[in-house]
Amino acid sequence: MTGETPRVSVVVPAYNEGVAIVPVLDRLFESVHLACEVLVVVDDENDTTVPVVEEYALKEPRIRCLVNTYGRGPANAIRYGIDAAAAPVAVVTMADGCDDPRQIDDLARLVDRGVAVAAASRYMPGGQQVGGPVLKGVLSKTAGKSLRLLAHTGTRDATNSFKAYSTDFVREVGIDSRDGFEIGIELTAKAKRIGRPVAEIPTIWLDRQAGVSNFKVAKWIPGYLRWYRFAFGPRLTAEQVRARGKRYRKEEQD
Numbered sequence: 001m002t003g004e005t006p007r008v009s010v011v012v013p014a015y016n017e018g019v020a021i022v023p024v025l026d027r028l029f030e031s032v033h034l035a036c037e038v039l040v041v042v043d044d045e046n047d048t049t050v051p052v053v054e055e056y057a058l059k060e061p062r063i064r065c066l067v068n069t070y071g072r073g074p075a076n077a078i079r080y081g082i083d084a085a086a087a088p089v090a091v092v093t094m095a096d097g098c099d100d101p102r103q104i105d106d107l108a109r110l111v112d113r114g115v116a117v118a119a120a121s122r123y124m125p126g127g128q129q130v131g132g133p134v135l136k137g138v139l140s141k142t143a144g145k146s147l148r149l150l151a152h153t154g155t156r157d158a159t160n161s162f163k164a165y166s167t168d169f170v171r172e173v174g175i176d177s178r179d180g181f182e183i184g185i186e187l188t189a190k191a192k193r194i195g196r197p198v199a200e201i202p203t204i205w206l207d208r209q210a211g212v213s214n215f216k217v218a219k220w221i222p223g224y225l226r227w228y229r230f231a232f233g234p235r236l237t238a239e240q241v242r243a244r245g246k247r248y249r250k251e252e253q254d
Contacts (some may be wrong), residue, residue, distance in 0.1 A: 006037040006062075007089065008108040008164070011081030013041050013074045014095035018048040024097040025056055025063065031101035034108055038063040039084055040095070041077040049095070075177040078161075082170055088112075091164040092183070098205055099162040106201055107164035116169040116196035117188055120203035121157035131207025139221075143185070143228055151189075151231040154198030158188040158231070159224065162203065169196060172238045176245035178252070182223040189231035190241050 010028065014021060021040070028038060040053045045067050053065040066084055070076040082090045089111040093099045103120055110118035122129040123144050129137055144157040161184045173190045177183045191198050226248060236244070 004035045006087040007034045007112075008032070008036045008104065009081075009085030009087040009090045009167075010036055010038045010104060011041060011078060011085065011090055011092045012038060012095050013077035013081065013092075014047070014049040014053075015043065015074075016048045017052070017095045019052055021049055021052055021095050022056065024095060025053075025060075027097070028093070028101040028104075029060060029062070032104050034105050036062060036104075037086055039066055039081045040064070041066045041068050041081040043068050043072045043077060071178065073179050074181050075175075075179050075183055078181075078183050079175045079177075082165065082167065082175070085167050088167055089164055090167050090170070092161050094161060098207060100203055100205075103162075103201060103203055104164075107162075110199045110201070111164045111166050114197065115199045116166050116191040117155070117198045118164040119155040119157050119184075119188065119198065119200040120160055120162040120205075121155055121200040122160060122203060122205045123156040124200055124202050126202030127157070128204045130204065132205075139224075143224065147185075147188075147228065147231055151192060153188050153192045153231055155188060155200040157200065158185045158228075160184055160203075160205070162205075163187070173241045174245055176249055177223060177227075178249065180223055182227055185224055185231075186227045189227045192231050193233060193236045194238050194241055195235050 042049050057063050068077045068080040070080045089108045091104050107118040121127050123141050140159045147153045147158050148156045161181050163184050177186050
């Protein structure tokens with residue numbers, strides 16, 4: 001970190017990316033012009049991503065590698081990263097290079113202007129999804145468009161992880177996901193239920209070009225469905241949302 005206070009904290013959950021993360025980081029630092037910090041979050045100090053990021057940090061002081069202590073999995077890594085964020089805006093982006101880092105500044109500025117969640121949308125005019133499993137794409141597109149049409153969530157792409165969040169908003173409502181990548185739909189649904197604005201900009205998502213995706217459709221569908229249903233209903237207070245989330249976690253543990 002430099003002495004400059006970051007305007008955006010970029011949270012990058014990573015799992016054994018090794019040297020494959022280097023071009024992703026290169027593009028990120030070339031693209032982000034706002035004062036930033038980049039938090040690469042892993043589950044284990046023996047993750048192959050760690051030494052690569054530590055070496056990268058020798059030339060780029062704005063990056064840190066954090067070892068998540070909340071539990072394994074992407075949801076806990078994202079949660080840990082947002083909790084560690086020093087900026088008022090946290091942008092979650094993937095370590096596999098599927099997201100367009102040139103949009104991080106625009107997403108962060110939308111949060112600066114007052115939205116709680118700014119989504120990079122594959123399913124609005126100008127957006128596109130290139131590659132990836134067909135079933136995953138169909139389910140994601142159906143969920144996003146139906147939520148916007150029927151629940152008025154403010155985005156056609158509630159399931160995309162590539163989003164910017166007001167860190168004050170996240171700390172107000174909490175994050176209850178503990179497993180997959182459903183945090184994107186969880187926080188979109190929570191923003192809708194407490195009446196906080198959600199905005200979107202189009203994005204082009206590219207399937208990863210190296211390595212193997214860690215996305216597990218069958219395992220994580222129940223979590224997505226829970227937050228999909230949560231988006232429908234009357235307005236709640238932040239306290240009511242937090243209480244509902246605690247109940248969800250207790251049901252999962254039982």
